[in-house]
Amino acid sequence: MENLIALLIAAPLLGAAVLLCGGRRLDAVGQWIGTVLAAASFVIAAVLFADMLGKSPEDRTFTQHLFSWIAVGDFRADVGFQLDQLSMTFVLLITGVGSLIHVYSIGYMEHDERRRRFFGYLNLFLAAMLLLVLADNYLLLYVGWEGVGLASYLLIGFWQHKPSAATAAKKAFLVNRVGDMGLSIAIMLMFTTFGTFAFGPLLGTEGHSGIAGDAGEGKLTAIALMLLLAACGKSAQVPLQSWLGDAMEGPTPVSALIHAATMVTAGVYLIVRSAAVFNAAPDAQLVVTVVGGVTLLFGAIVGCAKDDIKKALAGSTMSQIGYMVLAAGLGPIGYVFAIMHLVTHGFFKAGLFLGAGSVMHGMNDEVDMRKFGGLRKYMPVTFVTFGLGYLAIIGFPGLSGFFSKDKIIEAAFAKGGTEGWILGGVALLGAAITAYYMTRVMIMTFFGEKRWQPDAEGHEPHPHESPSSMTIPMIVLAFGSVFAGAFFSIGDRFVHWLEPVTGHSEGDSPVSALTVTAATMVLLVVGAGIAYLQYGRSSVPVTAPRGSLLTRAARRDLYQDDFNHVVLVRGGEHLTRSLVYVDHTLVDGVVNGTAASVGGLSGRLRKLQNGYARSYAVSMFGGAAILVAATLLMRAV
Amino acid sequence: MNPVNYLYLSALLFTIGATGVLIRRNAIVVFMCIELMLNACNLAFVVFSRMHGNLDGQIIAFFTMVVAAAEVVVGLAIIVSLFRSRHSASVDDASLMKL
Numbered sequence: 001m002e003n004l005i006a007l008l009i010a011a012p013l014l015g016a017a018v019l020l021c022g023g024r025r026l027d028a029v030g031q032w033i034g035t036v037l038a039a040a041s042f043v044i045a046a047v048l049f050a051d052m053l054g055k056s057p058e059d060r061t062f063t064q065h066l067f068s069w070i071a072v073g074d075f076r077a078d079v080g081f082q083l084d085q086l087s088m089t090f091v092l093l094i095t096g097v098g099s100l101i102h103v104y105s106i107g108y109m110e111h112d113e114r115r116r117r118f119f120g121y122l123n124l125f126l127a128a129m130l131l132l133v134l135a136d137n138y139l140l141l142y143v144g145w146e147g148v149g150l151a152s153y154l155l156i157g158f159w160q161h162k163p164s165a166a167t168a169a170k171k172a173f174l175v176n177r178v179g180d181m182g183l184s185i186a187i188m189l190m191f192t193t194f195g196t197f198a199f200g201p202l203l204g205t206e207g208h209s210g211i212a213g214d215a216g217e218g219k220l221t222a223i224a225l226m227l228l229l230a231a232c233g234k235s236a237q238v239p240l241q242s243w244l245g246d247a248m249e250g251p252t253p254v255s256a257l258i259h260a261a262t263m264v265t266a267g268v269y270l271i272v273r274s275a276a277v278f279n280a281a282p283d284a285q286l287v288v289t290v291v292g293g294v295t296l297l298f299g300a301i302v303g304c305a306k307d308d309i310k311k312a313l314a315g316s317t318m319s320q321i322g323y324m325v326l327a328a329g330l331g332p333i334g335y336v337f338a339i340m341h342l343v344t345h346g347f348f349k350a351g352l353f354l355g356a357g358s359v360m361h362g363m364n365d366e367v368d369m370r371k372f373g374g375l376r377k378y379m380p381v382t383f384v385t386f387g388l389g390y391l392a393i394i395g396f397p398g399l400s401g402f403f404s405k406d407k408i409i410e411a412a413f414a415k416g417g418t419e420g421w422i423l424g425g426v427a428l429l430g431a432a433i434t435a436y437y438m439t440r441v442m443i444m445t446f447f448g449e450k451r452w453q454p455d456a457e458g459h460e461p462h463p464h465e466s467p468s469s470m471t472i473p474m475i476v477l478a479f480g481s482v483f484a485g486a487f488f489s490i491g492d493r494f495v496h497w498l499e500p501v502t503g504h505s506e507g508d509s510p511v512s513a514l515t516v517t518a519a520t521m522v523l524l525v526v527g528a529g530i531a532y533l534q535y536g537r538s539s540v541p542v543t544a545p546r547g548s549l550l551t552r553a554a555r556r557d558l559y560q561d562d563f564n565h566v567v568l569v570r571g572g573e574h575l576t577r578s579l580v581y582v583d584h585t586l587v588d589g590v591v592n593g594t595a596a597s598v599g600g601l602s603g604r605l606r607k608l609q610n611g612y613a614r615s616y617a618v619s620m621f622g623g624a625a626i627l628v629a630a631t632l633l634m635r636a637v
Numbered sequence: 638m639n640p641v642n643y644l645y646l647s648a649l650l651f652t653i654g655a656t657g658v659l660i661r662r663n664a665i666v667v668f669m670c671i672e673l674m675l676n677a678c679n680l681a682f683v684v685f686s687r688m689h690g691n692l693d694g695q696i697i698a699f700f701t702m703v704v705a706a707a708e709v710v711v712g713l714a715i716i717v718s719l720f721r722s723r724h725s726a727s728v729d730d731a732s733l734m735k736l
Contacts, residue, residue: 387671611735613667613728 001051003083003132004044005064008091011041012126016285030116031109034123035102041126042095049088057500060085063136063200067101075195082136082199086501089339090133093346097261098126101474104354105253108361118158118251125151129262133269134407141270145183145234148263149176155258156250168246175243183270186226193219198588203276212276217283224277224284230290231267235321235523237295242560244318245302248310249329252357255310260317262352268321268342271328272335275502278328285329286419289412292326293426294318298558300433304440305554307544308367309356312441313349316393319430320345326407326423333507334411336498341404345587347480348392348401355386356476358466359445364455366543370542371442373451378463381471383446390442392481394435394524399483405431407489410516414507424511431520435527443535451542527591643684650677664716664726671712675705 015037019030026033052060065080083091102122109115128147135141157169190197204210212220222330231237236244245482247259258264271278271288278285296319303315324342327334360367362379376383395406409431413424454460465471488494495504509516546552553559608619650673657670679698686694720726 419727609735611732613731614662621655621659 001048002062002064004048004081005062005083006066007333008041008044008048008095009081009127009130009134011037012123012130013043013046015123016120016127019116019123020147022116027116030119031106034119035099035106035486037123038095038099038102038126041058041130042092043502044100045088045091045095048083049092052083052085057510060088060500060594067601069140077137077139079140080136081134083134084501085270085369085498086273086339087133087147088110089343089498091130093343093607094129094133095264097346097477098122098129098257099254100476101257101261101350102557104256104357104470104473105251107405107467108253108357109251114158118155121151121154121158122253122257125155125258126264129266132266136199138183138190138199142180142183142187145230145266146180148258149173149180149234152176152258153246155254157245158251158254159249163244165249168243168249169470172243172247173185175240176233179230179240179267182229182233185357186223186230189219189223189226190208193223199273203274203290210276211500212274213280217281219280220277221284225275225287227270227274227277228288231270231325232291233239233267234270235264235267235316235325237267237291237322237325238298241298241318242557242564243294245306245311245314246558248314252310252353252360255314256350256353256357256359259314261350264317264321265324265342265346268324268328268338271325272338272502273611275335276334279331280502288329289415289419289423290329292322292324292329293423294322296322296326296426296430297433300430300437301550301554302557303437304397304433305551306548307370307555309359309369309372309441309445311351312369312437313352313356316352316437317349319434320349320393323405323408323427323430326427327411330411330415330423330507332503332505333414333504334408336495336504337404337407337411339498339502340485340494341408343488344392344400344404344481346483347477347484351385351389351474351477351481352393354470354477355382355389358382358470359463360384361466361470362463363452364459366452366455366461369441370540370544371452372381372445373448373540374446375450375463376446379465381465382474385471386446386472387442388478390438392485394438394528395431395520397521398486399482400480400488403485403489405455406513406517406520409520410509411507412512413511413516416508416510420510424516426517428523430517432523432527435524437533439528439531440535443531444540447536448540451540464549597602640684640688646682647677647681647684650674650680662727662729664719664728667728668709668712668716672705675701707708 019026019034048062052062061084064080065078067079068076069079070077074342102119106119109118112118121145125148128151129146130144132141132144132148134142153169153173156172157166159165160169187197190202194202194211196202200210202212204212229240230335232240244259244264248255250259278288299315299318299320299322301315303312303319306312306315320341324338324345327338327341358379359372359375362375362382363372366372388399390403395402409424409427412427413420415423434511450628452461452463459554470491499502544555547555556562654670654674654677656674657673658667661667661670679701682694682698682701684694686692686698697726714724723730
């Protein structure tokens with residue numbers, strides 16, 4: 001049974017190889033090959049899951065050793081997989097949502113002539129992401145980490161003929177490199193500190209604690225902060241968040257799969273997987289919670305002002321991952337809830353993005369919400385599935401977001417002390433803003449009067465429901481958005497499931513769970529109410545009003561690009577210019593000066609070579625005379 | 638007779654030879670002057686041998702003669718071929734070896 005783990009990765013990898021190397025003759029069937037192999041991976045995952053459920057919680061860690069990758073002296077890096085409850089959760093999410101989005105893409109990409117390549121990239125992404133979560137050491141994880149970065153780059157820039165898409169892909173890649181550097185430094189630090197980077201000995205296995213806690217706290221904090229940097233890059237957390245909004249240039253299924261449900265959560269996986277390191281470095285944990293809290297508000301504020309439906313959802317993704325990172329920074333009281341929110345978020349956010357894609361599909365690829373309005377009559381299925389995703393994300397009682405987000409807010413309060421109050425307050429405020437911006441998206445898109453206009457060529461959009469290949473995945477995800485949270489929470493199923501891997505402890509909250517829930521509900525109603533008053537009661541102008549100072553800042557992503565431009569780009573330019581100046585004057589001066597003086601000297605010296613044997617004889621006699629004189633002089637002394 | 642006088646003679650011969658090498662242009666004469674310098678050295682070696690009462694100097698004098706004989710063969714061959722190609726035995730005419 002354990003030998004099936006490699007097949008999980010092999011199926012989509014085979015798909016990617018066949019689709020990308022197969023050439024034009026596969027154009028007609030490419031989408032089927034990609035979808036079938038993704039589904040095959042999901043079936044294998046389901047078989048493994050059933051097998052895992054049949055075992056007692058202590059022996060649920062499956063391992064498979066494929067081969068020794070690098071062996072030098074005592075050092076060994078293996079290609080091996082570790083499938084435990086944490087990886088299993090991810091594998092099911094990745095292959096499940098991945099398969100659904102493959103099905104959706106069949107409809108969405110129907111008219112794209114490069115469809116085969118698109119499915120090849122999607123399969124490549126699945127393979128890399130599965131490698132990331134299944135690797136049993138950090139080096140192999142790094143391979144998957146880079147693989148998803150590559151797939152993300154290729155898919156954001158899939159419509160490479162649009163300069164904006166090409167630029168967005170480049171930006172995502174470059175920003176991610178900063179994070180990747182953090183991960184590689186963390187791996188190097190681990191190797192110098194512990195001599196290994198395998199999960200087993202480092203982080204501990206069932207019943208054995210690893211050696212990760214043995215090092216000094218300073219070193220562990222350094223490793224943890226580097227891991228956090230990596231997580232920030234991949235998960236679009238402050239300060240490496242600027243790429244996610246632009247990444248929406250990619251096709252919508254990509255935004256749903258990679259930039260909402262799976263890849264961007266890799267950072268959360270990394271932190272939770274490295275729990276042993278973070279638990280022993282409280283300072284780093286504090287930084288993690290701060291990053292999560294700041295991003296939570298940052299993303300939410302940006303999401304409030306965007307008129308582009310996908311960018312509004314991207315801000316929301318950033319904010320929700322902020323929740324997860326915040327929870328992961330809380331330590332054992334938060335790990336399980338971070339992953340639980342990650343899974344429920346995977347359902348409802350993928351559903352919301354697919355809904356947005358469906359709307360765009362029916363509206364001639366229009367993304368400006370100010371030109372939607374009243375679409376509920378034209379797209380009933382999209383409306384209902386999007387609506388359920390909306391209720392789930394704002395935390396409507398009984399839906400999945402309600403359970404997972406509430407737990408995070410409680411855990412934040414349970415952190416204790418001033419920190420707990422601040423983090424809890426931020427999380428509560430985030431819930432209110434979430435309700436506001438999601439209600440805004442909902443009302444602007446599906447309610448009110450219709451505001452669409454003919455496009456530049458005079459085509460009036462004819463909003464229509466999408467084909468069933470697109471609506472069925474949306475319906476399935478809507479089911480997940482509604483029921484996943486309740487299913488996980490009843491009887492603390494999810495906690496018991498993950499506890500053996502991540503550990504779990506109940507926090508001692510200064511406020512009761514009921515108070516938190518009540519406060520969340522009040523804030524939810526307030527947030528949604530304000531949005532209703534602003535956008536539901538009065539008509540939405542087609543051109544955006546100038547807006548307040550905060551709105552204008554949020555429209556420009558709170559000036560993150562301007563900040564990057566001024567500090568990093570300009571700073572970098574000045575640095576390189578001064579370095580070039582130093583290079584030209586100092587370094588080149590020394591080198592050229594040496595060369596010039598040697599050249600000048602030899603130019604003079606060569607005049608001695610006049611070809612007359614007698615003048616050579618003079619220098620010989622002169623030299624001999626000097627030698628003799630010197631010898632005599634030395635002897636005299 | 639005081640052997641030092643032979644050293645004076647040797648120095649005188651060497652100086653004449655050196656001066657000849659430096660100021661004469663005819664390759665044959667330059668060559669003869671070199672031989673003169675070699676033989677001045679030989680004389681000095683022999684004198685030193687006599688003064689110190691051992692045979693080292695005489696042995697070196699023989700070596701010098703052998704080397705000088707070989708040198709004469711090569712040197713004259715060069716001079717003859719130089720003369721054949723340029724119809725001149727002036728050392729200043731053969732000044733092509735320069736930059």
